[in-house]
Amino acid sequence: MIQIDYKSHKSIYEQIVDQIKYNTIKGYLKPGDAIPSIRKMALMIQVTPTTVAKAYQELERQQIIETIRGKGTFIAQQLTIQPDKAAVEKARVNLESVLMEFKLLGVDTQQMIEIATEIYKSL
Amino acid sequence: MIQIDYKSHKSIYEQIVDQIKYNTIKGYLKPGDAIPSIRKMALMIQVTPTTVAKAYQELERQQIIETIRGKGTFIAQQLTIQPDKAAVEKARVNLESVLMEFKLLGVDTQQMIEIATEIYKSL
Amino acid sequence: MIQIDYKSHKSIYEQIVDQIKYNTIKGYLKPGDAIPSIRKMALMIQVTPTTVAKAYQELERQQIIETIRGKGTFIAQQLTIQPDKAAVEKARVNLESVLMEFKLLGVDTQQMIEIATEIYKSL
Amino acid sequence: MIQIDYKSHKSIYEQIVDQIKYNTIKGYLKPGDAIPSIRKMALMIQVTPTTVAKAYQELERQQIIETIRGKGTFIAQQLTIQPDKAAVEKARVNLESVLMEFKLLGVDTQQMIEIATEIYKSL
DNA sequence: GTGGTCTAGACCACG
DNA sequence: GTGGTCTAGACCACT
Numbered sequence: 059m060i061q062i063d064y065k066s067h068k069s070i071y072e073q074i075v076d077q078i079k080y081n082t083i084k085g086y087l088k089p090g091d092a093i094p095s096i097r098k099m100a101l102m103i104q105v106t107p108t109t110v111a112k113a114y115q116e117l118e119r120q121q122i123i124e125t126i127r128g129k130g131t132f133i134a135q136q137l138t139i140q141p142d143k144a145a146v147e148k149a150r151v152n153l154e155s156v157l158m159e160f161k162l163l164g165v166d167t168q169q170m171i172e173i174a175t176e177i178y179k180s181l
Numbered sequence: 182m183i184q185i186d187y188k189s190h191k192s193i194y195e196q197i198v199d200q201i202k203y204n205t206i207k208g209y210l211k212p213g214d215a216i217p218s219i220r221k222m223a224l225m226i227q228v229t230p231t232t233v234a235k236a237y238q239e240l241e242r243q244q245i246i247e248t249i250r251g252k253g254t255f256i257a258q259q260l261t262i263q264p265d266k267a268a269v270e271k272a273r274v275n276l277e278s279v280l281m282e283f284k285l286l287g288v289d290t291q292q293m294i295e296i297a298t299e300i301y302k303s304l
Numbered sequence: 305m306i307q308i309d310y311k312s313h314k315s316i317y318e319q320i321v322d323q324i325k326y327n328t329i330k331g332y333l334k335p336g337d338a339i340p341s342i343r344k345m346a347l348m349i350q351v352t353p354t355t356v357a358k359a360y361q362e363l364e365r366q367q368i369i370e371t372i373r374g375k376g377t378f379i380a381q382q383l384t385i386q387p388d389k390a391a392v393e394k395a396r397v398n399l400e401s402v403l404m405e406f407k408l409l410g411v412d413t414q415q416m417i418e419i420a421t422e423i424y425k426s427l
Numbered sequence: 428m429i430q431i432d433y434k435s436h437k438s439i440y441e442q443i444v445d446q447i448k449y450n451t452i453k454g455y456l457k458p459g460d461a462i463p464s465i466r467k468m469a470l471m472i473q474v475t476p477t478t479v480a481k482a483y484q485e486l487e488r489q490q491i492i493e494t495i496r497g498k499g500t501f502i503a504q505q506l507t508i509q510p511d512k513a514a515v516e517k518a519r520v521n522l523e524s525v526l527m528e529f530k531l532l533g534v535d536t537q538q539m540i541e542i543a544t545e546i547y548k549s550l
Numbered sequence: 551g552t553g554g555t556c557t558a559g560a561c562c563a564c565g
Numbered sequence: 566g567t568g569g570t571c572t573a574g575a576c577c578a579c580t
Contacts (some may be wrong), residue, residue: 069570076278083284095552106572111553119488122285124311128552128580137285149282154300155199156279159272161206161304162245162260174297177277181284188493192564229565315579322524329530352580368531383531395528400546401445402525405518407452407550408491408506420543423523427530438555464567475557480568497565497567 059086062103070105074113079122082133083181091133093123182209185226193228197236202245205256206304214256216246305332308349316351320359325368328379329427337379339369428455431472439474443482448491451502452550460502462492 060077062070081087093099096114100107114131117123125131160170183200185193204210216222219237223230237254240246248254283293306323308316327333339345342360346353360377363369371377406416429446431439450456462468465483469476483500486492494500529539 071570076281079285080281083281096554097552106574107553108555108573109571111555112570114553125313125553126310126580127313127315128578129310130552145282146286146288149279149286150296150300152279152282153297154304156272156275157297157301158199158203158206158304159268159275161301162202163269163272167298167301170301171294171298173273174276174280175290175294177273178280178284178290178293181277181281187495187498190494190496192496194564232565235564317579322527325531326527329527355580358579391528392532395525395532396542396546398525398528399543400550402518402521403543403547404445404449404452404550405514405521407547408448409515409518411515413544413547416547417540417544419519420522420526421536421540423519424526424530424536424539427523427527440555466567475559476568477558477570478556480570481555483568494568496563499567 060099060103062105071109071113071116074099074103074110075116075120078113078117079120080181082122082137087133089133089135089137093131093133095130183222183226185228194232194236194239197222197226197233198239198243201236201240202243203304205245205260210256212256212258212260216254216256218253306345306349308351317355317359317362320345320349320356321362321366324359324363325366326427328368328383333379335379335381335383339377339379341376429468429472431474440478440482440485443468443472443479444485444489447482447486448489449550451491451506456502458502458504458506462500462502464499 059081060074062073064070066073068076078087078093087093094102096107096110100110103110114123114125118125118131121134122137123131124134157170160173165173182204183197185196187193189196191199201210201216210216217225219230219233223233226233237246237248241248244257244259246254247257280293283296288296305327306320308319310316312319314322324333324339333339340348342353342356346356349356360369360371364371367380368383369377370380403416406419411419428450429443431442433439435442437445447456447462456462463471465476465479469479472479483492483494487494487500490503491506492500493503526539529542534542
C-alpha cells in the first residue's frame with residue numbers, strides 16, 4: 059500500500075504523507091477508513107515508529123486523518139476542500155516552479171495543458 | 182534582478198538556479214549574455230560565494246550556462262529543448278505531486294487548467 | 305445528555321467530567337440527583353466502564369458527586385463554592401494561558417470582555 | 428529566559444512554545460530578534476535538541492518565528508493578528524472550559540470580568 | 551492495544 | 566555553525 063523510496067531526496071515522513079494523501083484522492087482510502095497503527099505501519103515499511111508518527115501528525119494537522127484516542131487513526135470524514143487562501147497560494151507557487159521546468163524543456167502551452175489534464179484526471 | 186527570500190525553506194542556491202532559469206525563459210537573459218561573476222553575484226545578493234558557486238555549478242550541469250576559462254560565465258548558446266527523457270519524466274512526477282495539492286483543495290479540472298495556463302503564459 | 309467527541313484530543317474521561325460539571329452549573333443536575341451507574345453511563349456513551357469510572361473518581365475528588373455504597377452515585381449536596389485557594393490559582397493560570405491566545409489573535413480588551421461575558425452568561 | 432517545569436503535566440515542547448509566545452506578547456522578544464539556536468536552547472534548559480526543534484517547528488507553523496537557513500531562528504516580522512476563524516473558535520472553546528471552572532468556584536460575572544481584564548492588561 | 555513525548559546519538563544539506 | 570531527519574529504545578496516559 060505504501061512504498062518508500064529510501065534513495066529519494068524526499069524525506070520518509072513526507073513520502074508517507076504524500077502517499078496517504080494520494081490514496082485518499084484516488085478513493086483507495088475513504089472517509090472513516092482505518093489506517094494502520096503507527097507501530098504496524100512502521101513494521102510494514104521498515105522505519106521507526108517515530109517517523110510514522112511524524113507523518114501522521116502532519117496529516118492530522120492538514121485534516122486528512124483523525125486520530126481517536128486509544129482506537130487508532132482514520133481518514134477524516136470531511137476531506138478538506140476548504141478554500142484555504144494561504145494553501146492555494148502556496149500550491150500556486152509550487153505549480154509555477156514546476157511549470158518552469160516544462161517551459162525550459164520546450165513544451166508549448168497546448169502540450170502542457172494536455173499533460174496536466176491527463177495527470178489531473180488520473181488522480 | 183535576483184531576489185532571495187531568506188525565510189523560504191527552499192535553499193538559496195536553488196532559488197538562484199530557478200531565477201536564472203526564469204530569466205532565460207522570459208528572455209531577459211539571452212544566449213551569449215554574460216552573467217555576473219561568482220563574487221559579484223555573491224555581493225549583489227548578500228550570500229557567501231560558495232553558495233553562488235553551487236548554484237552556477239548546478240546551472241552548468243543543466244547546460245543553462247557555460248563557463249569560459251578566463252572570460253567569465255555566459256548563458257548557453259543551445260538552451261536545452263533537448264528531449265531529455267529523464268528530465269521530462271522528473272518534471273512530470275513533480276507536476277503530479279503539485280496537482281495533487283490542487284485536487285485536495287477542491288479545485289476542479291477546468292479551474293486547474295485556467296490557473297496553469299495563466300501561469301504558463303506569464304512565464 | 306452527554307456528548308463525547310471521540311476525535312477531540314481532550315481525553316474522554318475529562319470530557320465526561322467537564323460535561324457533568326457543566327450540567328450541574330446549568331442546573332440540569334441538582335444536588336441529590338442520581339447520575340447513571342458506571343455501567344449504564346458506559347453503555348450510553350459507548351465507552352468502556354473503566355473510562356467512566358475514572359471520570360467519576362475525578363468528580364468525587366472534586367466533590368461534585370458523592371457515591372453512596374449500595375445506592376448509587378449522586379450530585380453532591382454541597383456544590384463547591386469553597387474558596388479553595390489552590391483551585392482558584394490553577395483556574396487563574398489556565399485563564400492566563402487561554403487569554404494569551406486571544407491576545408496573539410489580535411483581540412482587544414473590549415472584545416475579549418464581550419466574548420467572555422457572553423460565554424459566562426450562557427453557562 | 429525560559430523556565431521549564433519538569434513536573435508539569437504540560438509537555439516540555441509545549442511549555443517552550445507557550446513561553447516564547449508569552450515573551451513575544453509581552454514585548455520581551457520583538458520582531459526580528461534572534462532566539463537561541465536549537466542546540467543552545469537545549470543546553471540552557473537541559474533538554475534534548477529534538478525537543479526544542481519540535482517546539483520551534485510548532486512556533487514556525489504558527490508564524491511566531493521564522494527560521495533562516497544556516498543563520499538561526501528569529502521572531503517573525505508579522506506577528507499573526509490574522510483573523511483565523513478556526514483559531515478563534517478553538518480559543519473560544521478553551522475559554523468556555525476555563526470559565527466553567529470559575530463558575531463552579533462561585534465567581535460571579537463581575538468578578539470574572541475583573542480578573543480577566545487584569546490578566547489581559549498584564550499580558 | 552493506542553498515540554504522545556522524550557532521550558541520546560547520529561548523519562545530512564546548507565551557509 | 567545552522568536546522569532537518571532518522572534510529573532505537575523508553576516511559577506515559579488513555580481506552
